[in-house]
Amino acid sequence: MRWALSVGRLSEKIPPLATARAKCLQAMEMYGCDLGIASEGSFGAHPQLPLLPANQEWLICIDKKLGWECWAQTLSLETNFDAAEIAQEEQLRAFARRAGFPEHGLILRASRSDTSDICKGITSWQQLEEGFGRMLHRYGRVFVETDMRALYNPSRMKVIEEVGQKLLQQILTPCPGCSMPGYSLRQVVPGLPCRHCLTPSHSALYHVYSCQSCGYQHRQQHPQGVAYEEPMYCQKCNP
Template sequence: MPTERDVSFYRGKKIALLTQHGKERVISPVLDPALGCHVERVEGYDTDLLGTFTRDIPRAGMQIEAARKKARIGMDLSGLPFGVASEGAFGPDPFSGMLPWNLELLIFIDDERSLEILGAYQGKANFFHSLASEWSEAETFARESGFPGNYLVIRPEGENDHRLRKGIRSWPELETAFFWALGQSDSGQVFLETDGRAHANPLRMEAIRLASEDLLKKIRSVCPVCDTPGFWIVERLPGLPCRNCGGRTQGIMAEVHGCLKCDHRVTLERSGRKYADPAHCDYCNP
């Protein structure tokens, strides 16, 4: 059986965190007291070079690859065998496809044990944009976006204009940037958007904290055979019976937990749900 417990592997250890956007403020308070480690902020590399939410520098590769690269750079700069890094992504929500959504990934790398453990959180995002031709329209968008708590980005013309000002965090600064952009715009419109960087976006910073908690749970879940951290779900098995006809559905019936090092596996039935809603049964609701 998977066991969540205090682990001593990382007590007194330093863990590199490469960030220039203040992510240590939410990652350290989660990991440090629980693991007895010290998440150490690493500087000396511009993480915006790996991609920006303002699209002036596109992210190369997948989200997990960018997180892994950040962790590795932090470990190389610090000379530490342990590293943690986060990478976020914004897109439409998976339910209606109409609301902004945030997926945060955290990766923890342990070179002493050759381990990579992932934490994740997804939820609603503060990631909006609007066109404005009048200052009053810009004011309305700013207030609805949680400004100045959430910083803003401004461009002339549209979302792909390379001319931009970001990190806008005060009303005088916003007004100056708006009229600068308006003066540069041939169409007479200005493109405004919320700043997606962690230090500029409180809702995203909270998502990183929650992803840190998910990572912590996985680190503290150890293999009952070889005592390796990260003993977690590797497969979900469908087949939950329909409440109406009893037939198999695609509802998840059990989860397989697996070790990152040895071949040990444990299959656990999901607690709580014994039957699937007939609405999700191919026989009752073809």
């Protein structure tokens, strides 16, 4: 049995899970492997907390011989994802400290939309100051951003470790229907009624567990162990 491991980004135009799957299959074909694993990450505003940045990571494992795949994903606020356009070295230093530099790498480029002049993987103050001085002289302003590639970003490494643990637990959980590994939580359905007014809330009414191989699934009603949500979490009682 041979393994293939793929971690780079394949495309910006397809969903993260599809990207991870395509990368995994591509690496397996390239190296003649029947078992592979690939990751994919995305960064941006949190879907429920849009003022906060978030890191979503996907990890997929594929076995060609069995015709089987298993994937896991996680969404984390533990990220230093950030960017700014600056014109002063003091601003650069403030940004770098906020981003956890030099443990976390930085990227410099001409502007948000211009990647013709770019310096990646900056991990020392000397590199940063020299690159900034050169670009500032050339463009008048410099776009600085956190380097989100995992090898330059310990915060992202921790999130990948977290999703790796989730994937491992799924692989170790057999399906009650077909016994294939990968039985796991796949959907959280909101609607737990408010204890006071009975209005459906955003809290989970039930969880759906399913098999990625045969499609077997079951619902876990009231996964938090309660039949009603407290009024303080109700959008009607406490808007």
